[in-house]
Amino acid sequence: xxxxxxxxxxxxxxxxxxxxxxxxxxxxxxxxxxxxxxxxxxxxxxxxxxxxxxxxxxxxxxxxxxxxxxxxxxxxxxxxxxxxxxxxxxxxxxxxxxxxxxxxxxxxxxxxxx
Amino acid sequence: xxxxxxxxxxxxxxxxxxxxxxxxxxxxxxxxxxxxxxxxxxxxxxxxxxxxxxxxxxxxxxxxxxxxxxxxxxxxxxxxxxxxxxxxxxxxxxxxxxxxxxxxxxxxxxxxxxxxxxxxxxxxxxxxxxxxxxxxxxxxx
Numbered sequence: 001x002x003x004x005x006x007x008x009x010x011x012x013x014x015x016x017x018x019x020x021x022x023x024x025x026x027x028x029x030x031x032x033x034x035x036x037x038x039x040x041x042x043x044x045x046x047x048x049x050x051x052x053x054x055x056x057x058x059x060x061x062x063x064x065x066x067x068x069x070x071x072x073x074x075x076x077x078x079x080x081x082x083x084x085x086x087x088x089x090x091x092x093x094x095x096x097x098x099x100x101x102x103x104x105x106x107x108x109x110x111x112x113x114x
Numbered sequence: 115x116x117x118x119x120x121x122x123x124x125x126x127x128x129x130x131x132x133x134x135x136x137x138x139x140x141x142x143x144x145x146x147x148x149x150x151x152x153x154x155x156x157x158x159x160x161x162x163x164x165x166x167x168x169x170x171x172x173x174x175x176x177x178x179x180x181x182x183x184x185x186x187x188x189x190x191x192x193x194x195x196x197x198x199x200x201x202x203x204x205x206x207x208x209x210x211x212x213x214x215x216x217x218x219x220x221x222x223x224x225x226x227x228x229x230x231x232x233x234x235x236x237x238x239x240x241x242x243x244x245x246x247x248x249x250x251x252x253x254x255x
Contacts (some may be wrong), residue, residue: 022126022158053151055158056226084148088155091232092225 001051003031010041011111013104017050020058029061036065042074045107049080054088066097075099079107115186116140122179124165132157132181141185141254149254152233156192156250157181159226163203164196164246188255194248201246202239203227 001018012035020028036044046065048054054062062078069076079101081089089095101107120135122128133154136142142150164179182193206227231237236251 021154022129022162053154055155056229057158057162084151088229092229 001028003028005031005035008045008108011043011045011108012039013045013047015047015050017052019053019055020051020061021053021055022057025055025057025061028058029064032061032065033068036068036072036074039072039074042069042072043111044069044074045077045079045104045111047079047104047107048082048085049104051080051085052082054085059088059092059094062094062098075111077101077107077110079104115184117182117184120181120183122161122181124179126162126165129158129161132161136183139183139185141183141190145254153190153192153252156230156233156252159230160194160203160248160250163201163206163227164194164198167198167201185254188253190252190254192250192252194246194250196246197244198246200241202241203230203248204237204239207231 001016001020001024004015004017006013006015014032014035016028018024032046044065046062066076077099080103081100086095086100089098089100099110101110116139118135118139120132122132136153136157137150145153161179161181179194179196182191182195184191184193204227208225208228230250234250234252236249238249238251240247
């Protein structure tokens with residue numbers, strides 16, 4: 001799995017590609033926690049457009065990120081999920097907890113609405 | 115009917131090998147990617163359960179984890195067999211009514227066995243002598 005970090009105005013973007021399984025969950029967790037701890041504006045977008053698969057171990061990291069962002073009164077948006085990843089979020093109920101946008105552009109716009 | 119047995123060491127790093135071996139099996143040649151991902155999720159969740167819980171209570175026990183893939187028509191049966199401490203993953207199944215925001219956030223990772231249930235047709239557990247036997251039945255395309 002590859003993790004790419006970008007910054008667009010005040011939003012930190014974490015772009016994921018490949019498979020997020022048990023082998024890559026720890027690296028993802030370390031990266032995401034480090035970036036959340038160092039955010040200036042508490043705005044983060046995780047772009048999943050090129051993420052082909054999320055296992056339960058990977059899903060756990062998304063929840064850690066959400067809890068940390070909530071604790072900082074920040075905003076976290078997920079974008080670009082494929083059908084099977086969306087299904088995983090649906091059946092676990094995580095879909096109800098996360099703000100999920102279809103595309104990066106739509107996701108970014110959510111940061112500037114309010 | 116075809117049957118293949120994989121021996122797994124007590125190490126999460128075995129998961130990629132288990133997946134690679136699984137992908138070589140006859141059923142995997144005819145499955146779509148979504149089905150293969152669901153089977154991998156089942157493998158990961160149940161093997162991690164065995165490694166993280168099943169051996170925690172009896173760390174000095176003889177380490178012995180087997181995964182048996184049995185293909186019969188469009189039915190795949192996956193049998194997880196280990197000699198760790200008695201552990202029934204079905205006791206970790208959570209009621210759907212508990213799937214609210216509070217419980218989802220408080221029990222990070224605690225919904226994995228629900229994913230296994232959602233990805234399969236039937237789950238069974240039994241303790242046979244010193245072995246946990248957990249059986250997953252899944253329809254494949």
